[in-house]
Amino acid sequence: MEPFRIKAVEPIPFPTPEQRDAALTKAGYNLFRVPSRAITVDLLTDSGTSAMSAAQWSALLSGDESYAGATSFERFEAVVRHLTGYDEIIPVHQGRAAERILFATLLRPGDVSVANTHFDTTRASVEAVGGHAVDLPVGAGLGSQPSPFGGDIDLDALHSLLDGQGGASVRCVVLTITNNAGGGQPVSMANIAGTRALCNAYDVPLLLDASRFAENAYLITERDPDHAHYTPREVAQLTFSLADGCWASLKKDGIGNIGGMIALRDAGLARRCRDRLIAVEGFPTYGGLAGRDLEALAQGLQEVTDPAYLRYRAQTARWFGERLQEAGLPVLQPTGCHAVYVDAAQLLPHVAPQRLPATALANALYLAGAVRVSELGTLVFGRADPDGGPDLPAPRELVRLALPRRVYTKSHLEYVAETAATAVAKAAEIPGYRIVEQADTLRHFSAVLSPVE
Secondary structure, eight states: OOOOOOOOOOOOOOOHHHHHHHHHHHHHOOGGSSSSGGOOOSSSSSSSSOOOOHHHHHHHOOOOOOOOOOOHHHHHHHHHHHHHOOOOEEESSSSSHHHHHHHHHOOOOOOOOEEOOHHHHHHHHHHTOOEEEOBBGGGGOOOOOOTTTEEEEEHHHHHHHHSSSGGGGEEEEEESHHHTTTTTOOOOHHHHHHHHHHHHHHHHEEEETTTTTTHHHHHHHHHHHGGTTSHHHHHHHHHHTTTTEEEEETTTTTTOOOOOOEEESOOHHHHHHHHHHHHHHOOOTTTOOOHHHHHHHHHHHTTTHHHHHHHHHHHHHHHHHHHHTTTTTTTTSSSOEEEEEEHHHHHOSSOOGGGGGGHHHHHHHHHHEEEEEEEHHHHHOBBBOTTTTSSOOOOOOEEEEOTTTTTOOOOHHHHHHHHHHHHHTTTGGGOEEEEEEOOSSSGGGEEEEEEEE
């Protein structure tokens, strides 16, 4: 059961089938454009959608709103330093701000960032400065055989890249923990240590996208016998000790509604990041955040490594995955903590990748019960063909059912499973989609689509 009590509630809407159809049509068949008043259960993302604790709400009242040198920053800085071991702590308003500042400072046109998998905003930040984002997921992605650490980077491929002709262009190696684009799978401690060794050998900094550091740490304690006697916080601290720095959206494992950070060992790099931050985010001791936000995040970073809370997260995802499988959805195994992933291509073989099967399934779930989820398929990760042909499809057509922290109960997720069963029963009738309008970057946030029968 949930290791907490609920002290505040809010009503949720139950739009009729006609209202759902009208809302999706008006939104251009893009669930990002559907207003929250037309959503019953919102599993679009776990970013910024969590419920804060009583202690976090209490911390808000201690916020020091001084423009420079606020005591709230001092508390935030102390908590992050103790957790990560890094001296240079830079708050920002969210994760993509951290990515933009860090990569714009670190990379130049033609430089390469290598990762287990760059997420969509990470790749966009690399490419915005003329860099190249190279993904080396273990097993070339999500293999058919379940792996306890499917989020690992391919160490052999990384070694070949660093040792080859293109190795001189690599400016950083990134481990996204957990691997969000790779099915929310954790990265093993052995893989982190192996990556560290290669980075040492080729004098390349190792950075962490640590947005879900606590969940990665818990899954290591659960799946790696060598670390079963560690606490999640001890594993997290060991993970940070193997890297040169990190950035994080604290809207995830900071259990906050807004906020992010950059944390580094390199004082020179940190100074350049702060110079860039002043131009776009604010003074370096608030980084676009209110003092009360810094207080809430400092408290959240202490709560998030609680073993009882993390056990609840992992067990909820596992149970939810089982219910979705019973409903007929092909669920990726093993489940992680922050989401359950479904293979839309397997369910919808009649929808070609260019017709966006992940989008098709996501929209079908909304029409069946006003459940909002996100697609992580060709709309998000498809790439333009360098030879001018049709867009290249994504490696997998995934639909992510993200679990906001401390928000939904078992009954809500049972409703989602029932909704999924309704959609699965009509899977053969689910149409594909084509893109009518799209932006040049991160198109999935604003694209207008149209169904293709």
